[in-house]
Amino acid sequence: MMQLDTQFFDYEGPEEPELMIPEGWEDRAPAGWEWETLWEAVETGDHIYTDERVREAISLNIDPRVILDDGLFPGFNLQADRFSAQVIFIPEMLISARAMKAGLALIRPLLAAQAEKPVGTFVIGTVLGDMHDIGQSIVTIMLENAGFNVINLGTDVHPDRFIETAQKESADLVGFSALLSTTVYYQKVTIEEFLNAGHRDKVKILVGGAPTTQDWADECGADGWGKDAVDAVKLALKLVETPRAAWN
Ligand code: B12
Numbered sequence: 734m735m736q737l738d739t740q741f742f743d744y745e746g747p748e749e750p751e752l753m754i755p756e757g758w759e760d761r762a763p764a765g766w767e768w769e770t771l772w773e774a775v776e777t778g779d780h781i782y783t784d785e786r787v788r789e790a791i792s793l794n795i796d797p798r799v800i801l802d803d804g805l806f807p808g809f810n811l812q813a814d815r816f817s818a819q820v821i822f823i824p825e826m827l828i829s830a831r832a833m834k835a836g837l838a839l840i841r842p843l844l845a846a847q848a849e850k851p852v853g854t855f856v857i858g859t860v861l862g863d864m865h866d867i868g869q870s871i872v873t874i875m876l877e878n879a880g881f882n883v884i885n886l887g888t889d890v891h892p893d894r895f896i897e898t899a900q901k902e903s904a905d906l907v908g909f910s911a912l913l914s915t916t917v918y919y920q921k922v923t924i925e926e927f928l929n930a931g932h933r934d935k936v937k938i939l940v941g942g943a944p945t946t947q948d949w950a951d952e953c954g955a956d957g958w959g960k961d962a963v964d965a966v967k968l969a970l971k972l973v974e975t976p977r978a979a980w981n
Contacts, residue, residue: 744842750814752776761791763907768804771836776807778828782837784896784962787836797840801871805836809867830867837870845877852879853905856898857944858886865912868942868962872908875962876969881906892919892926899927899972903980904936905973908965909955911942920945921953928954941965 735896758768771790785918790800810828815821851959853878866888871883884902886894899907907927909911909916916974929931937956940949950958956972 745835749820750811750816752807752811755803755807755966761799761803762795766790766793766795768807772808772811774806775829775832775836776811777808778825778832780828780832783832784835784839784921787839789909790840791843795797797843800836800840803895805833809833814890819870833867834870835961839869841870841874841877844874847877848880850880851882852970853881854884854902855881855906855908855969856884856886856895856902857903857908857910858890858895858925859888859912860916861889861891861908862919863911863913864912865942868912869908869910870958872910872941872962872965875966879966879970881969881973887918888945892923895923896927896932899936900932900980904938906938906939908941908959908969909938910953911945914944917942917944917949918957920949924954932976939968939972 738804762768766858769782771786782934787800787804791797795804798896810830812821812826816826857869857873857876859866869885873883876883884898884904886898894905895909898904909920910924911920912935924933924938927936927938938954938961940953940955941959941961945958947958949956957968959968
């Protein structure tokens with residue numbers, strides 16, 4: 734009888750990802766407050782508890798950015814690391830993302846309300862074939878907080894839809910998010926379509942998403958690349974001041 738070579742079964746997987754507790758979170762929270770239950774709710778995808786706990790945090794006037802960084806991100810990041818390490822799979826990741834989005838939906842209007850004046854119109858979306866929307870939702874929130882009127886087209890956005898919306902809204906800036914090495918290509922395609930439609934000089938275009946780089950942004954003809962939401966806002970504020978051709 735054939736003997737199995739047991740060395741194939743001694744596989745040691747990647748280290749189990751751990752919860753990264755935000756340093757100094759106690760100093761940013763009211764006395765007696767705890768985030769642990771929210772970290773666990775986002776981790777396990779309990780969107781109902783997430784909604785309740787974020788509402789509670791808001792009612793205690795905890796800064797929305799603190800809610801995002803100290804309350805929502807730890808549990809989500811833990812699942813994201815587990816997903817990347819293939820410790821969990823799409824269903825678990827999806828429910829964690831749903832809980833994250835329940836929290837984001839509550840803090841979005843608060844951050845937008847802190848903005849002083851409309852500085853410009855920004856159309857954003859995730860490119861064709863790509864369903865990832867957490868990153869671009871955070872960019873949206875930060876842009877709104879900086880005073881932009883943001884039209885978020887969601888995920889899997891066809892180039893024509895970006896163009897039609899930019900034209901309809903007389904957009905100043907357009908942003909394409911992509912998280913897959915297979916879909917970043919559509920950032921380039923969408924920029925080419927703006928060119929073909931005769932609208933490239935009317936908007937400033939930003940690209941972003943984990944697999945993108947400044948080199949990629951240069952190669953695909955974008956006006957800028959944002960490594961994160963803070964970067965995206967800085968760039969958008971700079972680019973909205975630069976001259977563009979008028980929409981009609
Ligand atoms: C959550 C997630 C999912 C969720 C998405 C849920 C949702 N509603 O978004 C689900 C489970 C659906 C999913 C599906 C898939 N996923 Co996925 N996913 C992730 C994961 C874990 C986190 C992504 C995320 O939300 N990050 C957090 C946000 C805050 O970061 P971010 O998106 O990078 O955004 C920041 C910046 O990039 C920047 N930014 C983002 N957009 C923009 C736009 C502009 C204009 C600017 C300026 C800046 C900017 O600012 C943001 C905020 O700071 C990543 C791994 C990881 N750790 O990144 C894999 C990952 C992206 N997924 C991956 C894969 C392979 C898939 C699937 C193909 C799996 C499969 N076998 O089916 C499918 C693809 C489905 C599809 N067609 O899109 C791979 C991609 C590998 C590659 N290089 O192509 C990754 C890297 C995991 C891995 N290591 O294997 N995924």
